[in-house]
Amino acid sequence: MARSHACASRGEQEGSIEQARANAGRYQYDYFVKTLGHQLDFDVNSNADRDRIIDMMTENGAWCVGTPDDLIATIKRLDQESGGFGGFMIQATEWGTERTETGIKFITTRHEQATAYMADGYSRSGDDIGTALVVPGPGLQNASAAIGTAFAASSPIMVVAGQVERDMIGVDRGVLHEINDQLDTIRPVTKWAQRILDPRDVPEAVHEAFYQLKSGRPRPVEIEIPPETLADVAEIELLEPVNYQRQAASADSIQRGRAHCTRIQTPQILQGQRVVQIDIDEAELGRNYENTFGIAGDAKMTLEELLKAVSVIKPASESRQAEIEEMREEFFGEGRALEPLHSL
Template sequence: MTKKDQADDDLLKGTAAEIMLKVLVEGGVKDIFALPGIQNDDLFDALYKTTGLRTIHTRHEQGAAYMAAGYAMTSGQPGTYAVVPGPGFLNTTAALSTAYGCCAPVLALVGQIKSSLMGRMTGQLHEIPDQLSVMQQFTRWTAQIKAPSQAACIAADALFELTKKPSRPVGLECPMDVWGKEGVARRPAMREHECDAVDFDAVKRAAEILGSAKSPLIVVGGGAQDASAEVRELSTMLHAPVTANRMGQGVVSARDPLWVDAVTGHILWGKADVVLAIGTRLQLQLMTWGVDDKLKVIRIDADPDQLERIHAPTVGLVGDAKTILRELIESIPAVNNTHSQSKEIELARASGQKKLQTLAPQIEYLKAIRNALPDEGIFVDDLTQISYVSRAAFPVYHPRTYISPGYQGTLGWGTSAAIGAQVACPDVPVVSVIGDGGFMFGVQEMATAVQHNIPFITILANDNSYGNVMRIQDNKYGGRRIGSELRNPDFKKLTDSFGAHYLFAKTPGELQHALKKAININGPVVIEVPVSSMPDPWKVLQYSSSRS
């Protein structure tokens, strides 16, 4: 190759949108969830021309962003969406806040009005004040593409920011008169993050504390999803049980003898003398399960601000969980005096199971789902009675196969998140477990799934109400119901009208059979499950301090 050929190869020519997309594709972006509009016309023309990038157009902006979140959470790779500015962008902010809370690498591509009119508030279509400032509230990093020559380096910077740990959403905006402007940009070098320097003195202190523990406990969150092997190795070395609430499900297989559900974990927390928290805010444990002077807490987190936000740890380690755990694994054998806790774990597990038995109706449905769903199948947790209980009673066997909206608790995210998860993981079944109230939040995206032949499965638990709200109104307010009773459509006719497949199951046994059948159907499936009032999950799952 001549110097001239090399120089030409280093240049990207085309519109700002085309240049940006070329860099994103070269950086690994394969799918984009998008909804068109006039400010993004030139972007969509560029999408049409771009090879190696699948465009999935949705029926609502919020759906596009939730799909990107589901995609990111199951794959660990950036999930990308594109929408128009103003109300289009604002429709995505619930999903962006969910992605932020769940540390999901979501890339938002947002249009803008004409450059010359920005900030003047002349009443342009979709104009809002200072859109970039709004975007900054839900993202780690934002930028505006002002010219084609900037498109490549800004796109590369966005990819770089998306790979920082902990993951966070990133946002780009581009005015409508810039997307289609022709120009030239130099192909940027793709940067990689340097590993954070490990604090070996802190590792040594942590190893000594863990090695001398009598009742160590490990708590994992979403930040441990890519360190599964290291967590398992360390837990075995320390004879330490491992537990999680939502985001850490699957880090250790539920078949592992050292894995314990959250109810059992709550019991063991009360007797623990050392807790190792990996990639978790530890909010539930520190603020509810209780802390005292007898408990030593060691925390590993990529975000230094998290370490002391609620309670100062005994030792704090900042950096990549996988790297730090590997150092601990190397350091602990020389100081390891831990012993088996198998008897204590089994006693706690038996006590936890006794508590969970009070939620038998929900658990029977969860057993049916688990029996039908392959080990690598993905469970999407929406806000419904069965899903609430899944956080403690659904066995998860692999990392990134249980996804949840986390502390944002965004009702109705499940349909769109499951579609995104299915696009990211086309070879495994994806199941959204959702109530009738939440299903109607995003039901229009069934049309998206049918049009793009995305074969995800919805388990629709229908009690014709916002069941959680209704139970509170009945129990706390003497049955004064308001806003909690729902008049639903005929879900079979609704499903049929989209061209999706409909199944019906009245019992857990029928659900298991229906789910096995649905997994073999090439297309989206809705399994309606009529349910009545179920036991209050919060009598078990709303914890108090277990420290005595």
């Protein structure tokens, strides 16, 4: 196992060494003491003990602290000495990611499910799209619970998953993190999913992903990328961003809804449905309840247009309005002053 702690420049190497020491101490303490309940004879605040932990953890491997060039040199040395190695871990830290120039805030978690739930919460709390980055196979499966929640709640999140090497996809060799038909496992809880094998296909795939996220019923989408695709270099053409507009119901649907409402002498809302159902997804109209009338379109825009259309309806008489107010007071009155709760 090769463990690396990369720093942005040679001048920051001392800070990287300190970060590596702290991470090693925290890892040993959290896993062996907190999780397994073992007693360890070291001080997590002692640099000497932290260095001893690093030596102990990498007795049969290598620990690299330095710039990306140092990291590459370590990989080449390991390859020459052993013919390869089983795994490789890069520890990313806040002090390193703060120096990125992408304008993207990268937040790490301890589990893929938390990653996808955070993306879901981010999307629900504003107008932006939350993105979850996960490893392939079990990583994507770990995230599937949160993706399924977002799917059921019509929450748009972008999931970017890894894949095994291109020539290993679908051959069932048992390589690390391999699962057969990874795309098929995630399709039931995504609106759209695609595998990218050629880096030249990235712009079109991302463009389509955001079209799916921002049009129609909002739901998660997933893109999976093998490691070679990430490493490949290719000439690409970025597509112009598109401002996707809300979709109101058709004018014909609004007029039919108006005609339906004008025929009602004393309209009342007894519960959320069974009179008029408005849904962005036409397939949902009448799915769970038998509707008197269904309209496909964005709820906010459709209601605004429907209110304009029915504004000519003659208001209820004063006596009828008084009756409605009395019913409203009777219905909500008991809930305004709850009696103290008593134990049984």
